[in-house]
Amino acid sequence: MARRTQGRSAGLTRDRIAAAAVALVDRDGLERFGVRRLADELGVDPMSIYNHIKGKAALLDAISEAVLTEMSTGIAAESDTWEEIARRTAHHYRRTACRHPHVVPLLATRPQNSPVALAALEQLVSAMRTGGVPDDVIADAPLMLFGFLNGYLLALLGGEPGSPATVPAFDPEVYPTMATLAPRMTDFGSVQEFDRLLDMMLAGIRHRATGI
Incomplete structure (x- = not known):
């Protein structure tokens, strides 16, 4: 050109x-x-x-912001609970990451301080406070949620583009417990697996907030 x-x-x-x-x-x-x-x-x-x-650093931040803007559309309604917002945010984030797998390292390793990123966090923490979650739990929740999301997506999308996500074969003589568990890991990368792990993470926040 x-x-x-x-x-x-x-x-x-x-x-x-x-x-x-x-x-x-x-x-x-x-x-x-x-x-x-x-x-x-x-x-x-x-x-x-x-x-x-x-500069290039600002350009990388602009890439992150553009992808997060795509992700943020339609995340929350005023009547949503904090768990509904967190769950919808997580699924939007996952789908957007799968459309832009090469951008995931930027989202995971660079501070996300753009207005669109902060607005998404504000929606979540405001809903948590409205729902009676203690402030000390609210303060930790964004790091817990996005730490889980970024770690999971880096593991899922960090290989060669287009290569299927798989669980390695475990030698039962060396790793007997992992070999026994392997049949339960066959849906690695699926929405069903993602929902299970997300449920565990949200249950941890809920337990800290309510003791239940």
């Missing part, structure tokens, strides 16, 4: 740059991502991008 001249005349916006960056990462992965390659995709001089987003 032929490049246009430096400056704002190329019709660039922050949102357009972020969308193109997400598409480039989806296609080629984070390892090959760079400002020059993005500029080539957009047909602009790299400095045109810097007029809108100041």
Whole structure:
């Protein structure tokens, strides 16, 4: 693609740059991502991008924000309980991550301080306070939820793109207990497994909040 001249005349916006960056990462992965390659995709001089987003670190944050914006649509209604919000957030996050597996390391390793990320957290913690959950439990809940989500999704999506998620075969002579449990792990990566693990995590929060 032929490049246009430096400056704002190329019709660039922050949102357009972020969308193109997400598409480039989806296609080629984070390892090959760079400002020059993005500029080539957009047909602009790299400095045109810097007029809108100041540096590669800010560009990576813009990618995360764009994906989280996609994830956040329709998460909560005013009448939802905190568990309904947490569960819906988790499923939206999982589906979005599966659409953008190369972006998951950014979500898991970079601080998510964008307005869309903070708004999602505010919905959750406000519903928890409305539901009578103690503040010391509320303060820990976002880290518990997203620690679980990011760890699970990194394990699920961290392999080669397109390769099926599988549980390794365990030698019963060396790992007898794991070999016995292996038949119960055959749905690794499924929605059913995700729901079971999510139930365990939410039950832990509920137990701390109520003792039940």
